[in-house]
Amino acid sequence: MKSLKQVAIALTAFPLFCSAFYLPGVSPHDYEKGELVTLNVNTLSPSSSQQVKSVISYDYYNEKLHFCKPPKGMQEQAESLGSIIFGDRIFNSPFELKMQQDTACQLLCETEPIPADDAKFINKVVTDGYAMNWAVDGLPAATEDLDEHTGEKYYNIGFKLGTTYEDVPYLNNHYGITIHYHVTNRNLNRVVGVVVKPFSRATDTTSENMCADKAEPFHLKEDGKSTVVYTYSVNWIPSETVWATRWDGYLYVLDPSIHWFSLINSIIIVLFLTGMVAMILLRALHKDISRYNAVDAQEDVQEDYGWKLVHGDVFRPPNKPMTLAVLTGSGVQLVVMTGVILVFAVFGFLSPSNRGSLGTMMILFFMIFSCTSGYTSARLYKMNGGEMWKMNMILTATLLPGTLLGGLLGLNFFLIYSNSSGAVPFGTMMAIAGLWLVISFPLSIAGSYVGLRKPRIEQPVRTNQIPRQIPDQPTYLRMLPSIFMGGILPFGAIFIELYFIMNSIWFHRIYYGIGFLFLVFGVLIITCAQVTVLMCYFHMCSEDYHWSWRAFLTAAATGFYVYAYSFLYYFTKLNINTFTSTVLYFGYSSIISVLLAIMTGKVQLAIFRVFTF
Incomplete structure (x- = not known):
């Protein structure tokens, strides 16, 4: 009892000697009251709640946009390799945000007269639904929305560059910035939320209240003489949200039941295929391979039929073995x-x-x-x-x-x-x-x-010197029909999650279902292996022993269906009307589909292990 008591005391005291740590790049920043909080600007990305009209993003300080620049010059922020590859271009900004100091109306700048061509470009970007992307203390600026089902608030990353009403584009030139902060036990402050509400206002710099709410919306004329007045206001709001959970509002799941439906659908497919494969393996393959190893060349022991007739050709080297191996x-x-x-x-x-x-x-x-x-x-x-x-x-x-x-x-x-x-x-x-x-x-x-x-x-079975002649195959077991038929089930196991991933890519949203994706990935690999085992077994029952390439292509057909789905997504979810954006969309989609096809096709290794053991 005494020893148990000592162990309990040691376990109780153990946390006192432990210290917490943060992952690199995500440690909290504590601000004192009045301390400058940096606001960085990122690229302008196409965004829409319905249909995206472009896949091309633009630098915030693109010369055609004429945004206000920092008085001390633009400074590009250090970025990781992955950030650069995915198109992030982060710069400092002229905004001055001081912790807990509200700003009612602050003039950011008034541009020079904007040339007609640049004004047309700005209006087109507004019409195409582009969004601005800012970051304060590593948190993206967002708009605040309400979940209709639960009544909870959540954040949509980014905010509109402008709005279009009756085919007339209105540029947002006033930004209402609301920053939520949390006060720590040491009486220091941490940023836990950033909300921006943009407005379009025909601002008059000579007016006493140039940020008046009743001002008419601002339309940039394409006459080469118009200027833009940019203003902003800042409001600091204390929050009970702690720094560790500040991303919860950004990663809010609107309808998690869809992900669960996808996962359950995939699991049902796996269980069905598992039952079929187990039945085949237990009742046929293991027993027959053992018998052929024992009997070897005695053809009169039992009359052979189906796949047993080709046991001496199963492990014959395939055509183009180097390509298959690579x-x-x-x-x-x-x-x-x-x-x-x-x-x-x-x-x-x-x-x-x-x-x-x-x-x-x-x-x-x-x-x-x-x-x-x-x-x-x-x-x-x-x-x-x-x-x-x-x-x-x-x-x-x-x-x-x-x-x-x-x-x-x-x-x-x-x-x-x-x-x-x-x-x-x-x-x-x-x-x-x-x-x-x-x-x-x-x-x-x-x-x-x-x-x-x-x-x-x-190889577990000796290969015959003379290849056996393959009889005519039924239509459904020929090369192309069997391959496309085998790729349907793996695609069916992932297509719902694929929809969310494509939304994340083309609508520039954060994908939040990592746990679901991990499980669906496992289901995909298992499904590909099981479908390939079944198709190969059916082929061999029909005396077709050319299984290597068919095993690879049957699972790889999943990539073909993903590419076909990208066409459906293009015509239903996107409204791209430029040649460059179309080429980029289908170019990236083809790369993703090819990589998925190669990744799923590798399960022919599993088929080989099935036959060898």
């Missing part, structure tokens, strides 16, 4: 990278407060896990009797990264042509190429070397 290795690399990133995100290491962390980790893990690509590719290529091992090593290290970088580089030229802020600077592209050369390429070569040094994987 694609499978790249798929393993993508699966491992995605799985690790989702684990980090679930545990909160990729917080949205640490801007660009997701993109940075994606690039870093993609390069680090290139070793898995090289190892897997080398093992499969050696198993299939490949002899051009040097070519295999080079292709594994360069095919996917080179194709990916080439596609992004081509789309980057369209961004440069449109003067978009999303265009990746040349220096950043060279830095990524340098990281690939220093990290990814050597690791891939090393993985291939280790894989080639391993002994060749022995």
Whole structure:
């Protein structure tokens, strides 16, 4: 009893010797009363509650926009690699916010006469529904909305550059800034919420109250003589929200039942397929493979039928084994990278407060896990009797990264042509190429070397010298119908979550369902493996033993359906009417679909393990 009491006392006292820590980039900033709080400005992004009209973002200080500039000059803020890749361009601003000091009406600046072409550009940007993106103490400025079902308030990131009424654009030139702050135990202040309510007002600088609410809305004339007067007001409101939960309002889930419906739908598909696969494995495969190993060449023991007739051809090397090995290795690399990133995100290491962390980790893990690509590719290529091992090593290290970088580089030229802020600077592209050369390429070569040094994987069944003739196949078991038929179920398991992800990408919203995404990702991999096992078994029952490529393509068909869904999304959710935006949308959609196809196609490894064990 005495020892138990001592242990209890030690456990009670243990927290006294512990100290908390914050993740890099997300530690709180304490402000004293009257201390300057920095307001940074980010790019203008297309935004709409209904249909997006463009996918091109613009720098806040684009010369055509004529926004007020800081009196001491523009200073670009330090950004992570991922932040730059995803189009963030953060600068300081001329706004002066002092903790707990309200400002009723402050003149920001009055522009010079705006040229007619620039005025047309501003009005078009307003008509297209662009939104402004600010950040105060790392928190994005937002508009406050109300959930109709629960009555709770939540934040929508960004606020409109202007409004359109009866086809007339009105530019917002007054900003009502409301900042919520929390007072700590040390009587210091922390920013926990930023709300901006923009107004369009025909401001008269000679008036005593130039921020009058009754002023007429401001329309920028395209005569080359009009000027814009920008004003703002600041209101500080104390809040009970603590710093640790200040992102809850931004990550508010409007209707979580949709995510649960998606997850339950996916689980039902998995359970159905699991039952079918288990029945096949327990009643057929294991027993038959054991019998063939024992009987070997005795054909008169039992009359064979179905897939048993082709047991001597199942492990015949496929056509183009190098291409299959390289694609499978790249798929393993993508699966491992995605799985690790989702684990980090679930545990909160990729917080949205640490801007660009997701993109940075994606690039870093993609390069680090290139070793898995090289190892897997080398093992499969050696198993299939490949002899051009040097070519295999080079292709594994360069095919996917080179194709990916080439596609992004081509789309980057369209961004440069449109003067978009999303265009990746040349220096950043060279830095990524340098990281690939220093990290990814050597690791891939090393993985291939280790894989080639391993002994060749022995097949459990001897392969016949003479290939068996394949009989005519039913229509539903031929190449294209069976592949497209197999890809429907994996796509059905993810399409609801895919809708939210695409909304996050093209409507510039924060995706908040990381936990759901992690579970759906697991369901996707399991579904692809099970569907592929079933389709391969049906093919072999029909005496078609060419399973390797079909296994890869059956699961990879998920990427085809995702690309087809991008067309439906384009015509129903977007209202893009420019050639550049259309090319960018379908270009990025094709890259995403190809990566998903390679990632899901790698489950043919699981098929191989099923046949070998």
